Amino acid sequence: MGILKYIFPMQPLASVEGRDIDTLMYLIHGLILVLFVGWAVYFIVVLIKFRKSNNPKVQRTSSASKISTMVEWGVAALEFLLLFAFSIPFWAVHVASKPEYKNVLEIRVVAQQFAWNVHYAGPDGKFGRASAKFLDDNPLGLDPDDPDGKDDITTMNQIYVPVNKTILISLTSKDVVHSLGIPAMRVKQDVIPGMSTTVWFTPIKKGQFEIVCSQLCGLGHYRMRGIVNVVSQMDFDRWIQEQKGNHD
Amino acid sequence: MSISKKPSHDASFVQKYVFSTDHKIIGIQYGLTSLFFLLFGFGLMMIMRWQLAYPGHALPVMGTIFGENNMPGGIMLPEFYNQLGAMHGTIMVFLGVVPLGFGGFGNYLIPLQIGAKDMAFPRLNLLSYWIFFAAGGLMLASFFLPGGPTGNGWTSYPPLSDLAHDGQSIWLVGMFLIIISSLFSSINFIVTIFQLRAPGMTFERLPFFIWAQLVTAFLLLLAFPPLEGAAFMQLMDRLLGTSFFLPSGLDVSGQVLTNISGGGNALLWQHLFWFLGHPEVYVIILPALGIVTEIIANNTRKPISGFNYMRYSVIFLGFLSFIVWSHHMYLTGMGTNVTAFFQTTTMLVSIPSVIIISGLFITLWGGSIRFNSPMLFALAFLPMFGFGGLTGLPLGLATTDIPLHDTYYVIGHFHYVVAPGVIFAIFGGIYYWFPKATGRKMNETLGRLHFWPTLICMNLVFFPMLIQGIAGVNRRLYDGGESYLFMHDVLYWNVIISWAVWVMAVAQIPFIFNFFWSIFQGEKVTSDNPWEATTLEWAAPTPPPHGNFTKKITVYRGPYEYSLEGASKDYSPQFEKDI
Ligand code: HEM
Numbered sequence A: 001m002g003i004l005k006y007i008f009p010m011q012p013l014a015s016v017e018g019r020d021i022d023t024l025m026y027l028i029h030g031l032i033l034v035l036f037v038g039w040a041v042y043f044i045v046v047l048i049k050f051r052k053s054n055n056p057k058v059q060r061t062s063s064a065s066k067i068s069t070m071v072e073w074g075v076a077a078l079e080f081l082l083l084f085a086f087s088i089p090f091w092a093v094h095v096a097s098k099p100e101y102k103n104v105l106e107i108r109v110v111a112q113q114f115a116w117n118v119h120y121a122g123p124d125g126k127f128g129r130a131s132a133k134f135l136d137d138n139p140l141g142l143d144p145d146d147p148d149g150k151d152d153i154t155t156m157n158q159i160y161v162p163v164n165k166t167i168l169i170s171l172t173s174k175d176v177v178h179s180l181g182i183p184a185m186r187v188k189q190d191v192i193p194g195m196s197t198t199v200w201f202t203p204i205k206k207g208q209f210e211i212v213c214s215q216l217c218g219l220g221h222y223r224m225r226g227i228v229n230v231v232s233q234m235d236f237d238r239w240i241q242e243q244k245g246n247h248d
Numbered sequence B: 001m002s003i004s005k006k007p008s009h010d011a012s013f014v015q016k017y018v019f020s021t022d023h024k025i026i027g028i029q030y031g032l033t034s035l036f037f038l039l040f041g042f043g044l045m046m047i048m049r050w051q052l053a054y055p056g057h058a059l060p061v062m063g064t065i066f067g068e069n070n071m072p073g074g075i076m077l078p079e080f081y082n083q084l085g086a087m088h089g090t091i092m093v094f095l096g097v098v099p100l101g102f103g104g105f106g107n108y109l110i111p112l113q114i115g116a117k118d119m120a121f122p123r124l125n126l127l128s129y130w131i132f133f134a135a136g137g138l139m140l141a142s143f144f145l146p147g148g149p150t151g152n153g154w155t156s157y158p159p160l161s162d163l164a165h166d167g168q169s170i171w172l173v174g175m176f177l178i179i180i181s182s183l184f185s186s187i188n189f190i191v192t193i194f195q196l197r198a199p200g201m202t203f204e205r206l207p208f209f210i211w212a213q214l215v216t217a218f219l220l221l222l223a224f225p226p227l228e229g230a231a232f233m234q235l236m237d238r239l240l241g242t243s244f245f246l247p248s249g250l251d252v253s254g255q256v257l258t259n260i261s262g263g264g265n266a267l268l269w270q271h272l273f274w275f276l277g278h279p280e281v282y283v284i285i286l287p288a289l290g291i292v293t294e295i296i297a298n299n300t301r302k303p304i305s306g307f308n309y310m311r312y313s314v315i316f317l318g319f320l321s322f323i324v325w326s327h328h329m330y331l332t333g334m335g336t337n338v339t340a341f342f343q344t345t346t347m348l349v350s351i352p353s354v355i356i357i358s359g360l361f362i363t364l365w366g367g368s369i370r371f372n373s374p375m376l377f378a379l380a381f382l383p384m385f386g387f388g389g390l391t392g393l394p395l396g397l398a399t400t401d402i403p404l405h406d407t408y409y410v411i412g413h414f415h416y417v418v419a420p421g422v423i424f425a426i427f428g429g430i431y432y433w434f435p436k437a438t439g440r441k442m443n444e445t446l447g448r449l450h451f452w453p454t455l456i457c458m459n460l461v462f463f464p465m466l467i468q469g470i471a472g473v474n475r476r477l478y479d480g481g482e483s484y485l486f487m488h489d490v491l492y493w494n495v496i497i498s499w500a501v502w503v504m505a506v507a508q509i510p511f512i513f514n515f516f517w518s519i520f521q522g523e524k525v526t527s528d529n530p531w532e533a534t535t536l537e538w539a540a541p542t543p544p545p546h547g548n549f550t551k552k553i554t555v556y557r558g559p560y561e562y563s564l565e566g567a568s569k570d571y572s573p574q575f576e577k578d579i
């Protein structure tokens, strides 16, 4: 198993939903391995057995093609099994729809060259209005007169979330296409200006997990890094209070 | 009917070798130009690999020649890295591999293999090459713009590309020309294959290479126009103030863009680009499959197994390649139905692909395999291309695409297809048809000296990329991943990969030397058919004159009649009546 760390070094999983992705990663790469090794063995045997010096006279009939037809159908069947049993249902439940649970923390992230602006609704659970008019005053364009926005919290490149709670992130971009990738959570979602997309996950480990921008967004693309800080619910509540304090 | 007067003696050098309408000269022009671009694109990568292996260190020896704007003190700037990457991709795909497989091999071989004197529209062919040449020149010239060439990836996603400096406009014009040139070629190829076949050359008797080129031509004809339109729209966005791809309210570097009309859609470009982009992959692959099939039949001395299935598969593949494009865009926010559709078509594509590869694998069984240089490259193509195909499966399933999208896994996957895959097929094709074009064989020892190190290096370059990708290392990172702690465990590979790239460059010296040396000094062939092959190009004189054949060509049988029962020799050419 040790060697797997070197040839299949997936990031340690830190979310509930990622488990299914990992299962499928292992299954499909297992299939690749079996097929490739099978082909390779056949290939080597053939190259030795049928080199001109070993086989000066061609044999035109062979049974190899029957076996190969069976293999082809078998492979196709497996591919479609993985597709219909794993991939499509996963997408329907975890990517294309919102989480079903009530207990969800919603966060907004606004991407820009080359930073992630994070926006929390604050204790009132309501996001303040944003508008391009106010972009000169604050990076999110929050309207200072909107009462819903009074207790909102904003950070840059640092997302704080409580462990074991489902986090729903709404994504928008101010300028170009970015992509929010959090490898440990097994999520990645393009952020396209003019569109609003979402991504969600339930962290199961405390710690710091890196956010990687995953679409070329300009010269600073390589350093458009953020951190997801997963903390206990208590620490999270305390953090919210502190931030609110800063606000007032 | 005796064909072809010799080109009249007053045909000047320029007419004969520069603005020639002879498909063979044009093929060779395409071939040499695109080989130059391949080397150039590879050179860009060699420089990038220094930055990836030793981020922030000054490039030794040639560090200063790129100027203070790009590499102050020999240290690469991120802008320059992005430009090299975008130009590597563009040049390799549009000016290297495709013009080599389609323009080079297609032009040279199609009329010969179907028994025609030339292409249907020789002057259109001439035009097509020179437009391509101009496009190449334009792309190269963009390196000398004050702001440098485009740096937005070969995919040029807006808004980034809409808002970028002038290099992007040149890229768009260059693409525009490349597309026009390809459209001319594809029309020419299609008409030639339909209209100019020699008597007896029915569709059933066409070699696989011709089938592959025919499907390729249709793909280019049908898939390129949307990108032509899209390139034009992006150019208008940039120059005329339209906003096809720019939504309202963009705020770039703290400035709300007030000078654009807005209301556009950034995602639209991605659809139009990939509507070409995916068929383009098959435009890259199919000529290579054609080349490999010819070489394998010849060097196993066997008919191709399941040739019929392979033919249908390549047509089916052509159709399917039009309805898989969105698998490049799973993470743009697609719903379940759309991804389900594109995942299904993507899995379906694997079936004809596997049939073709299996056909070639099975042909080997029972053969009497000759290991010459063309065959070595053709054989290595099979597992390498196969592996590239297999690593496409996790990317084709939307769920596993989530962790892998935009990582080095993607780079590893498609490079297995295009580099030790397609490029190997092309090398094999050069070694194989060299005697027909020059009357001399390339040297076998040098061929081996080229083959083995290249094969080993290819794997040392691209296999580790798959590992890095699984660890989550993203592509298009100027510092190779240094900025991210979680990537550090796999960054040691960067040094190994880079050194393998540089060693691989050295391994191309035997090839380049062999190529030029053999033109003048290679072993002379004593027959027009030195490989004892079956297809029509071997009936032409060596090298074939303008007009190709000196005797009347009639076709009597299918393309791969090797080792026929009761035949006098182990090959029965299409052009010989008696077996
Ligand atoms: C054998 C030599 C080659 C090597 C060592 C090589 C290496 C690379 C590497 C390391 C990248 C990733 C750069 C980055 O993401 O920052 C890359 C990108 C790419 N390569 Fe190659 N490559 C080779 C040949 C080819 C060939 C033959 C083709 C095309 C048929 C090709 C097409 C591309 C494309 C389209 C990209 C993406 C560029 C982008 O990010 O927009 N490469 N290559």
Ligand SMILES: [Cu+2]
Residues within 6 Å of the ligand: A111, A112, A113, A114, A177, A178, A179, A213, A214, A215, A216, A217, A221, A224
């Ligand atoms: Cu970004």
Ligand SMILES: [Cu+2]
Residues within 6 Å of the ligand: A178, A179, A213, A214, A215, A216, A217, A218, A220, A221, A222, A224
């Ligand atoms: Cu980015």
